[in-house]
Structure formats: C-alpha cells, structure tokens
Amino acid sequence: MIEPNRAGEVWVFAEQQDGVLHDVALELCGKARELADQLGVQAGAVLPGAKLDGLPQRLIAQGIDNVYVVEDERLNHFQTLPYARVLCHLIERHKPQIVMYGATALGRDLAPRVASEMRAGMTADCTDLEVKDVEDPRTKEVHKNLLLQIRPAFGGNIIATIVNYDWWPQMATVREGVMPLLDPDPQRRGQILREDVVLDESLFVIKLVERHVEERRVNLKGARVIVAGGGGVGSRENFRLIYDLAAAIGGAVGASRAAVDGGFIGKEHQVGQTGTTVRPALYVAAGISGAVQHRAGMEESAKIIAINTDKDAPIFSVAHYGIVGDLKKIIPLLIKTLKEKR
Amino acid sequence: MPYDSIVLVKQVPDTANITGDVMRDDGTVNRAALPAVFNPEDLNALETALEVRDQYGGTVTAVTMGPPKAADILRACLFRGADRGVLVTDRRAAASDTLATSYILAQAVRTVGRFDFVFAGRQAIDGDTAQVGPQCAQKLGIPQVTYLEKMIHVRDRVARIRRNFGDGWEVVDAPLPVLTTVIGTANSPRPPAARRVMRFKRARVEAEVTAEVKAELPQSTEDDRKADVARRLTNLKAEGLLIDQWSLDDIQADLSRCGLAGSPTKVYRVQSIVLTKEGYTEIPPTEEGIRQLIHELVVDRTLG
Numbered sequence: 001m002i003e004p005n006r007a008g009e010v011w012v013f014a015e016q017q018d019g020v021l022h023d024v025a026l027e028l029c030g031k032a033r034e035l036a037d038q039l040g041v042q043a044g045a046v047l048p049g050a051k052l053d054g055l056p057q058r059l060i061a062q063g064i065d066n067v068y069v070v071e072d073e074r075l076n077h078f079q080t081l082p083y084a085r086v087l088c089h090l091i092e093r094h095k096p097q098i099v100m101y102g103a104t105a106l107g108r109d110l111a112p113r114v115a116s117e118m119r120a121g122m123t124a125d126c127t128d129l130e131v132k133d134v135e136d137p138r139t140k141e142v143h144k145n146l147l148l149q150i151r152p153a154f155g156g157n158i159i160a161t162i163v164n165y166d167w168w169p170q171m172a173t174v175r176e177g178v179m180p181l182l183d184p185d186p187q188r189r190g191q192i193l194r195e196d197v198v199l200d201e202s203l204f205v206i207k208l209v210e211r212h213v214e215e216r217r218v219n220l221k222g223a224r225v226i227v228a229g230g231g232g233v234g235s236r237e238n239f240r241l242i243y244d245l246a247a248a249i250g251g252a253v254g255a256s257r258a259a260v261d262g263g264f265i266g267k268e269h270q271v272g273q274t275g276t277t278v279r280p281a282l283y284v285a286a287g288i289s290g291a292v293q294h295r296a297g298m299e300e301s302a303k304i305i306a307i308n309t310d311k312d313a314p315i316f317s318v319a320h321y322g323i324v325g326d327l328k329k330i331i332p333l334l335i336k337t338l339k340e341k342r
Numbered sequence: 343m344p345y346d347s348i349v350l351v352k353q354v355p356d357t358a359n360i361t362g363d364v365m366r367d368d369g370t371v372n373r374a375a376l377p378a379v380f381n382p383e384d385l386n387a388l389e390t391a392l393e394v395r396d397q398y399g400g401t402v403t404a405v406t407m408g409p410p411k412a413a414d415i416l417r418a419c420l421f422r423g424a425d426r427g428v429l430v431t432d433r434r435a436a437a438s439d440t441l442a443t444s445y446i447l448a449q450a451v452r453t454v455g456r457f458d459f460v461f462a463g464r465q466a467i468d469g470d471t472a473q474v475g476p477q478c479a480q481k482l483g484i485p486q487v488t489y490l491e492k493m494i495h496v497r498d499r500v501a502r503i504r505r506n507f508g509d510g511w512e513v514v515d516a517p518l519p520v521l522t523t524v525i526g527t528a529n530s531p532r533p534p535a536a537r538r539v540m541r542f543k544r545a546r547v548e549a550e551v552t553a554e555v556k557a558e559l560p561q562s563t564e565d566d567r568k569a570d571v572a573r574r575l576t577n578l579k580a581e582g583l584l585i586d587q588w589s590l591d592d593i594q595a596d597l598s599r600c601g602l603a604g605s606p607t608k609v610y611r612v613q614s615i616v617l618t619k620e621g622y623t624e625i626p627p628t629e630e631g632i633r634q635l636i637h638e639l640v641v642d643r644t645l646g
Contacts, residue, residue, distance in 0.1 A: 001606070080476070080485070080486055080488075081485060084480075105488075105489060105507035105508050105509075106507070108472050108473075108488075109476060109486070109488045109489075111473075112440065112471075112472070112473035112474075112475075112476040112477045112480075113476045113477065113479070113480050113486065115441065115473070115477065116441060116444060116476070116477035116480035116481060117480055119441065119606075120441075120606055121439070121441065121605075121606030121607035122440065122441070122473060122607070123607055124469075124470070124471035124472060124473055125470060125471070134610060136608075148610065149607075153468070153469055153470070153612075154355075154357050154468060154469075158612050158613065158614050159612070159613045159614075160609055160611070160612050160613075161609070161610045161611040161612070161613075162607045162608065162609060162610060163607070163608055163610045164606045164607055164608070165608060167606030205485055205516070205517055206485055206487065206514050206515070206516050207514060207515040207516075208512060208513075208514055209502065209512075209513040209514060209515055210512060210513040211510070211511075211512040211513075212510055212511055212512070213509065213510035214509050214510050225645075249645065273470075281644055282639065282644050282645070302644070303639070303642075303644045305625075305635070306622075316622055319622040320622055320623065321622060321623050321624075321625050321635055322622045322623070322624050322625065323624075323625045323626075323627050323631070323632075323635075324624070324627065325627030326627075329627065330627050330632070333627075333629060333632045334632055334636070337629070337632050337633050337636050338636060
C-alpha cells in the first residue's frame with residue numbers, strides 16, 4: 001500500500017498480446033485522460049511485453065501522457081508473476097493514485113495478485129468510475145477526490161459503489177465495452193519512458209506448453225446495430241428470423257442466456273453479465289424478457305427496441321420503443337418495411 | 343505419488359435463481375429470502391481435488407470461512423468424499439473484503455499444514471470478483487494457475503494444466519505447490535455418496551453443538567450445559583464426526599489484517615436495481631406502426 005498521493009498519476013495497464021493492444025486498454029486510455037484532467041494530473045500507461053513497436057504512440061494518441069515501457073523477451077507471453085512484479089515495482093516507484101485494468105481473463109488474473117502484493121484495494125468488474133468528494137459515514141471525515149468504483153453485485157441485482165479512503169493506489173478492473181473508445185489523435189505528444197525492472201528467473205516458474213487463441217468470430221462489441229433473440233424465439237429454426245432481420249438492417253446477431261441455454265444459438269453471441277457488454281447505436285431485443293443480467297450488458301445502447309408478447313416484461317423498462325406482440329409476425333413486417341426503404 | 347489438496351469453498355446466497363418472492367415490490371432484493379447454496383464453481387474445485395486423490399492418492403481438506411451455518415457445505419464436502427473439513431468462524435472476520443478474506447484463508451491453509459495443491463472455484467456468485475484465489479496464492483507465496491479446465495496429469499511434482507480463458511486455451515506446466523482456480527465447465531461434480539451421507543450427516547462444528555444443547559436444555563445451568571457440550575464433542579471426535587472450528591486466534595491471524603480494519607475497500611453506497619416503468623414509446627404491431635418506427639430511426643440517423 002502507498003499513502004494517498006494527490007499528485008499521483010492516473011494509470012492504465014496496457015494489455016497487449018503479440019504486439020496488439022486489447023480494445024479495453026484503449027477504452028481505458030480515454031477514461032484515464034478524463035479522470036486525470038479532472039484531478040489536474042497526468043495520465044500514464046504501463047506497457048510490459050516483448051514486441052511493442054508502435055504501441056506507445058498508439059497509447060499517447062488515445063490520451064496518455066507517459067508510457068512506461070518494460071521490454072523483455074521473457075514477457076512475450078503473459079505470466080502472472082513477472083507481470084505482477086513489473087506493476088508492483090512501477091507503482092512503488094511512481095506512486096500513481098489510480099490504476100485501471102481491463103476486466104479481461106488476463107486482467108482478472110493479474111490485478112488481484114498485484115493488489116495483494118501491494119496490500120491495496122481492488123474492485124472487480126467496474127461498469128463506471130467517477131472522481132468525487134466523499135464523506136466517510138463512520139468518521140464524518142470528507143475525503144477529496146476519491147475514485148468511486150461502481151459495479152453490479154449480487155448477481156447483478158444491486159449496484160455497489162466502492163471507495164478506498166486511505167489505502168492507495170485505488171485500483172479497479174473495468175469491464176470491456178463500457179467506456180467509449182475515443183478517436184485517436186495522432187498529433188498528441190507524450191513521453192515514452194523505458195523502465196528497468198529486475199525480473200528474477202524464479203518468477204518464470206510456470207512453463208507454457210501449448211497455446212491456442214481463437215479469433216472472435218462474432219464481433220458484437222464492434223457492431224453498430226445488434227439484433228438479439230431470447231427464449232421467446234422458441235426454437236433454433238425460429239432463430240432464422242433474428243438472422244434475417246440482422247441481415248436486413250446490417251447488424252450483428254446477439255442472444256440472451258435463455259436462447260443460448262435453449263440451444264438456439266452459440267454462446268459467443270451471448271449479451272449480458274456473463275457474455276459480452278455492448279453499447280451499439282441500435283439494439284433490437286426480440287423475445288427477451290430482460291433479466292437484470294441481460295440488461296446490465298445492453299442498457300447503455302443508444303436506442304433499444306423491445307419486442308415481446310408480455311407487456312410486463314422487464315425489458316420494456318430499458319426500452320425506447322416497445323412493441324407488444326408476436327415476434328414471428330412483427331419481424332417479417334420489419335424486414336419488409338426495411339426492404340421497401342432501400 | 344500421493345498429493346495433498348486443500349479446497350477453498352464458500353456458502354453463498356443463491357443469486358442465480360432470483361424469483362418473484364425475492365424481489366420486493368419496490369424492486370429491491372430481499373436477501374433473507376434467498377436460500378444459501380454451495381458456490382457452484384467451488385464444487386468443480388472439490389471435484390478436481392477428489393479426482394487427483396482418486397488417481398494419485400493423498401488427502402482432500404475442505405476449508406471455508408463463514409458463520410456456523412457454513413458447516414452445511416463442509417458436510418456436503420464430506421458426503422462427496424473429502425477427508426476433512428475446517429470452518430474458520432469469528433465475528434472479528436465480519437466485513438472482510440477480498441484482501442482480508444484471502445489473508446484469513448491463507449492463514450487457515452498454513453494452519454492445515456502440508457499441501458501440494460490449493461483449489462478454489464474461479465469466483466463466487468454473490469460477488470463475482472474472482473480475486474480471493476489469486477490473492478490467497480500471493481499470500482502463500484506460490485504461483486497461481488487460473489481458469490483450470492482440465493488437470494491433464496501430475497508427474498514428478500509438476501502439474502500439467504489446461505486453462506481456458508474464454509477466447510482461447512493454453513496448456514502449462516506448474517511446479518507444486520500451486521493454487522489453481524477451477525471453472526464451471528471443468529467437470530461434472532459427483533453427487534453425494536449415500537453411505538457417506540449416512541455416516542457424516544451427524545458431523546458437527548462446536549458452535550452447532552453449543553446451539554443444539556442450548557435449544558434442547560433451556561432449563562439447565564450454564565455449567566451443566568458446558569459439561570454436556572464437552573461430552574458431545576468428545577463423542578463426536580471419537581466417531582470422527584467433529585468438524586474443525588477455528589477462530590482467528592487459532593490461525594494466528596494478525597487482527598489488523600482482518601475484518602473491517604484489514605479491508606482497504608469500503609462499500610460507500612448500495613443501490614438496488616429498481617424496475618422503473620418510465621416512458622418508452624409504444625409502437626402498435628401493425629404495418630403502419632412499424633413504418634412509423636423505421637421512419638423515426640432513419641430521421642434521427644440511428645439507421646443509415
């Protein structure tokens with residue numbers, strides 16, 4: 001743990017694999033910029049790895065002032081212990097006030113280990129972060145500019161706001177897709193700082209035998225329009241309607257957990273707390289009742305159309321347009337109307 | 343070559359099955375109405391430990407932290423084949439966040455003694471943080487392998503493990519001792535064995551025995567009750583039915599690292615998600631209605 005350090009920077013862990021930055025790292029750069037401006041400090045990114053050409057410039061273009069680069073052949077593939085050592089070492093050296101990680105499989109492996117070694121707090125899976133003055137309800141002491149770490153808990157049924165009053169740095173993992181990805185500014189200037197961190201061979205005890213990364217075939221996060229079907233679609237055959245509507249609008253196909261569990265469609269299409277979090281320009285929810293877990297993954301969409309036979313379905317609580325009726329009649333109508341427009 | 347495993351398990355409110363009865367009229371959650379269940383992925387962790395023992399020999403010890411009621415899941419572990427259960431229960435551990443919880447569990451693991459593996463479920467369904475496993479590994483000073491999908495083999499004190507991280511997988515060799523977190527698709531946990539249920543359904547922790555004596559002998563003096571508790575504990579122990587119950591003192595915990603005092607993160611505010619019924623535009627399910635909807639979406643440039 002470090003003492004509260006009001007001059008400390010706002011940091012992002014710059015997750016990359018094989019020289020490609022993870023989307024969530026780029027999303028977090030924008031958030032770091034925003035928080036740093038609010039606090040009047042600089043934004044930093046920690047970039048460990050082996051093949052990092054061009055990546056510091058990209059982080060700067062996304063809003064970072066100082067990129068701390070730790071380049072070492074042995075850091076090519078992620079391993080918890082050496083990566084944690086890099087983070088802890090740099091945190092101790094530079095004393096940032098905030099450190100954000102993407103809530104990816106890698107980030108959720110690394111971040112708690114770093115927090116434990118630093119004896120600092122860690123809030124998992126945040127969906128929002130804000131800086132505000134906070135009064136400790138027990139001591140009545142007002143803490144200036146604390147990081148409010150906002151996350152769903154209890155199976156998505158409550159939203160908890162977590163703070164660290166005096167055990168810093170304030171650290172959180174942030175869910176993918178919840179922070180908007182800002183347009184890069186190639187003209188932005190920043191510093192690239194090469195850091196030396198001694199990494200003892202004993203940190204590399206886990207040996208990689210074989211590795212296989214699957215291309216994400218379904219790009220839900222990048223889709224401008226998503227047409228999603230739920231349990232109300234009824235069958236795998238009926239799910240064809242969802243595909244047809246998605247094709248007519250030019251969107252991707254999403255699904256609720258009920259549709260995935262029902263075997264109508266593969267899990268890679270699942271939107272929601274255990275699937276992908278999305279915020280497209282348009283989200284069409286057909287036959288989705290709208291369990292909190294699903295809503296948590298799509299309610300930030302700019303426009304939501306809900307189609308459901310049950311007028312009391314919770315999905316309507318987040319919808320902008322609601323159509324009460326049978327999707328098997330409504331979707332063909334939608335497709336027909338869309339085709340007439342063209 | 344036999345391997346000794348410790349499995350970290352947790353009793354959780356069943357957040358996966360929130361029904362109408364659990365949601366209050368104002369949309370908030372009535373926690374008391376939720377049944378307590380064995381955290382699902384901890385059952386997968388237990389199964390992995392039992393499979394290692396089935397194949398190579400050794401022991402399986404289940405450790406949990408919680409109120410006396412959490413002894414329920416230790417019995418569930420014994421029913422499935424665990425050799426021993428340990429409950430860490432102490433009021434001073436209340437309000438522990440993940441950092442403090444992992445410290446307490448690491449102290450409990452040290453107190454159990456020798457081990458080759460520590461297994462835990464990837465995450466618990468009440469918080470979904472997935473932090474306690476890695477943090478426990480750090481405190482024990484051992485490496486971690488998260489997202490175990492398959493224990494391929496253990497040879498010469500090296501575990502070959504397949505990890506699944508969602509959009510890919512990898513196979514790693516990890517020298518023992520190691521802590522691994524197990525995902526739900528790793529295996530199908532075995533059901534309780536009938537003969538073991540018959541044997542261990544009477545297994546108790548001391549706090550449960552004390553409560554039972556108090557309920558059964560309301561008229562007795564304090565001393566008589568104490569004597570009765572002592573007698574029952576001796577009998578349970580002789581039959582191998584006494585589940586270990588440890589306080590923070592028993593695990594030599596530094597109290598400044600436990601409970602509220604040892605927790606850097608504080609809950610500042612909790613908001614229940616209320617199902618609001620605020621304005622959406624209702625579109626009639628007619629050709630005219632749909633045409634109007636599409637028109638609006640084109641006008642506001644949602645549809646290009």
